[in-house]
Amino acid sequence: MGKHKLKVLLGATALAAVAGYASAAEFDGITLQAKLIGGQQYEGLYGRIAEWEAATGAKVDIISKKNHFELDKEFKSDLAAGTLGWCVGSNHSSFAAQYPNLYTDLTPYLTKEEIAAYVPANIAASRIGDALVMLPRAQFDVSVLYYLKSVYEDADNQAAYKAKTGRDLAPPDTWEEYKEQAIFFADPPNFYGTQYAGKDEAIVGRYYEMVVAEGGQLFNDDWSPAFNSDAGKRALQWFVDLYEAGAVPPGTTSYLWDDLGQGFASGTIALNLDWPGWAGFFNDPDSSKAAGNVGVKVQPAGSSGKRTGWSGHHGFSVTETCENKEAAASLVKWLTNEDSQKLESAGGSLPTRTAVWEYVLETAQSDPYRAEAIAAFQAGAGHAFPAPQTPEWIEATNLIYPELQAAILGDKTVDEALADAAEAVDEMMQENGVY
Amino acid sequence: MSRFRPPAWFVLLLPAIIILAAVVLVPLILSFYSSFTPYKLTRPETLYKWIGTFNYEKAMKSAHFWAAFGRTVLLLTIALNLEMLMGLGLALLVNKVTYGQRALRTIMMFPMMFSPVLVGFQFKFIFNDNVGLVNNALQSLGLTDRAIPWLVDGQLAFIAILTAEMWSATSVFAILILAGLFAVPRDPIEAAKVDGCTPWQSFRHITLPYVMPFIYIALAIRSLDVARAYDIVQIMTNGGPARRTELLWTLIGRTGYVDAKMGYANAMGYISIFLAIIFTVYFFRKLNAARSELGMAG
Structure with a gap:
């Protein structure tokens, strides 16, 4: 019996190792070019990119880092010139509708459960028509x-x-x-x-x-x-x-x-x-x-x-012209997953995942001002459009x-x-x- | 069968012609063509739709365009003339200095080292109605007890922009005119002194004619380069509020890059360029006529 258990355990470990190895090699050799929003409050999250690189074997090359108004001009120039070799871009719900053909629909790269973990109103505002053009990050604004x-x-x-x-x-x-x-x-x-x-x-x-x-x-x-x-x-x-x-x-x-x-x-x-x-x-x-x-x-x-x-929120999108959409979608998911959102919302910004909202409310209880602010924003988010x-x-x-x-x-x-x-x-x- | 051989002068000039065509001619033709299309940056396919003179007619009928045009001409006229006068004054003063002139010349160049964007931010803060330096100084000195809306009132905002522009560009005139002053020979001035000329007479009849070519050069350079003030205006007021400080640069910049309507923006640009050329030819002819009447032609 004891031997049997050990075998199962060893087998499971080996499987996990193989799976880990497989996922480490998943995007080996791929380099994704990204154009991301810059600024002190947004940069903390980009530190996590190195972890994603280590986990998947891919590399991320940030080729542009600007505020949204400047990025907006750059995206328009890229559309005009056809210089769309890059894969991942920062997006914003107030700007997204301007470039309906720039970004791909992310629905095929996510399961229904994965999508349901985001706040439904934020997901609704991340769509153009039926296409889910971005995944919301923990930068929700109301x-x-x-x-x-x-x-x-x-x-x-x-x-x-x-x-x-x-x-x-x-x-x-x-x-x-x-x-x-x-x-x-x-x-x-x-x-x-x-x-x-x-x-x-x-x-x-x-x-x-x-x-x-x-x-x-x-x-x-x-x-x-x-x-x-x-x-x-x-x-x-x-x-x-x-x-x-x-x-x-x-x-x-x-x-x-x-x-x-x-x-x-x-x-x-x-x-x-x-x-x-x-x-x-x-x-x-x-x-x-x-x-x-x-x-x-x-x-x-x-x-x-x-x-x-x-209201508005920041998000990440994958370009229609990206050659490695799967890898890009994986990066975008990583940058908006629970750990990423917890990291970002620790700086005071509002999350766009239901579970992270609960976490933020819980951690704010020790600080009366922060608790008052979070409660006000949670109430405010209920009226957001x-x-x-x-x-x-x-x-x-x-x-x-x-x-x-x-x-x-x-x-x-x-x-x-x-x-x-x-x-x-x-x-x-x-x-x-x-x- | 003899092969066609282009003339040697053409072959020698070819590299220059190709480079000029690539960096000047092609963009010029493309932008001129796009002004006859509804070209929108976000919809590249619109570049191939011909709409004739629609953009030009729209601009010609737009009251906002003509208001911005008039304001730009006014700003250029006042700014260039004041900069020239102040630059001349500054150059004459620095020219008199015998000790520490080099240091002064270096200090004079400081404003030129600032990028226009920084100058814009600096003056936006200085003229801020609530926390700005100017209002705080005026209130502390007891000269006013209210917050003067420098960047809101049309005329005050014009003065604020003018101040920023002059701060950043007067030294260009001063440096160029100073170079002219260094080239003025001493003999005629000393001869004039001996003959009993007043300082004003020797300045008017000896120094100024010598310096005039430098002033013309400075004016020519600055009039071409003055559109750099776009950054200053964009940061300080962005043409607002309520279009009170709208200049051609802010209007065309917003239309082209924010609204992404490059076709229309180019049409406005070309109307301004054509009008500027017509004005320049007209004034040049007038100037020449005046000069020949004074017997200065040549």
Whole structure:
């Protein structure tokens, strides 16, 4: 009996060794070229590539490392020039729809169980039509409300707000209340109630989620513009009112994410709708004057009762022209597997696998601030929706944002700005043959 | 049967012709051709669809295009003239210095060493309304108690961009004009002094005519190279907000690379080039006419 057991054990060990050897040689001699997003918060994960190389025998040659806007330009140049010899590329749900033919469908390389391990909403946003064009990494983004606790704890503020509105001062749950409080807190040029991204895709994304929260849509089903509506006007009016009241810094129309993050960290902004990547930064005394004073809450709701939730996530894709799709898909799986996602989400970013969400919540319990932030983001993720999935999205944002700015700065009325933007988008969609 | 033998001059020039054709002619013809197509970078097949002058008509009818065109001409005119005047002043001052002139010349070249992208970031921070140096200085000195939106107000943003551009490029003029000043012979100036000329008279009638060719060269070089300011504008305002600082460079750059509409971007580029050539010929003729009236032709 004992001998028999030993034999089985030996046999199993030998099998495992052979299997291990086989998998080590699986992609021997293959070199995959990759174009990946660069930046401090993204680099940690790339350390794991060496482990995948050791396990499979393949080599990864990172031939380009840039931010997404620069990568986007490079991908477009590659498509135009036909220089598509590389295999693995960083992708983003807001950009993916622009290159429908660049990336291959990953469905044949994954089992149903493997796909089911990702958060279903993230997988849905990783598809173009039926094709699964990327696997989501632990860089999921949805914005929630960060606020300075001190302005709510201040007795004078509480009394004055009660006298003014008849309500108790507490972090807002609706965008109407948010606006009211932002105007109430503002004391320019030293302190502002809030701020918002003021240009490029960023402001259009913010406007888009506000339109949805007001019960409207940015586009109709045929992709004709739908934002020149009552909901669209109410949404834009919100931005205009804050600007006119001096509740936001006057330069907010030129701000992008970094300016907003630095602004809130300077302790001169009371309320800030922002991304998960900033959670650690805001509460770190080395980087933020607001450290120890930051509260985090699920994002407010619009007049329709819906909450804002424009979201996006990073992912990895395999090109249609890749000669070793199997190896490339294996790398992409590796970079988004449970261990990879645990590693990345330890840095504060949000995972896209159900099991890793549970792990993150569990490990955050010892730190009250992190637990508060993770709970807010988990609640926020429940209301998330992706950017409009059309190749024309970025081009549409470039037509819409100058008009939004014109209304905010008073060059045009809300009605004029939205009418002009809708006309420009309609013309572009027709010219591009969308309808 | 005699074989065709190309003339020797042609054979000798052939390498140069091939290189020129490859790096200048081919891209030029390709981009000109693509301006008659709906060429989109993300859809390479659109390069083969001929749409005639559609892109040109669209640009000609676009108010945004003409506004950007006008703003670019204005920026170029003001920037080049101010840079030239300040560069001349700087060169004259440095020329007077007898001790430490080399160190000064080196320091003068510092702004040229910065890449335009860095200059853009630097001035974007300096003119930031909330945490920028200029506003903080003005507020600390008690000159204002509000945050001046330097990069938001159309005219202020124009001044901010102009300042960044002049900071980075004035020294180019100064260096070239200084080289001219070194070449001015001392004898006529000393003779003028002996004859009782005022410093202004000797500058106006002796130094300036000697330096003029250098100023022309500097102007020519800078007017060709001024589009490098694209990086500065792109970083500082990217043409915004609400198209208040939109220049041809930002408009064409965004259309071509962000919207991926290369055909339309090329059409806008070619309209600007043709107009620039027409303007240059017109002004050159005017200048020549003026010079011959003054008896300076030749």
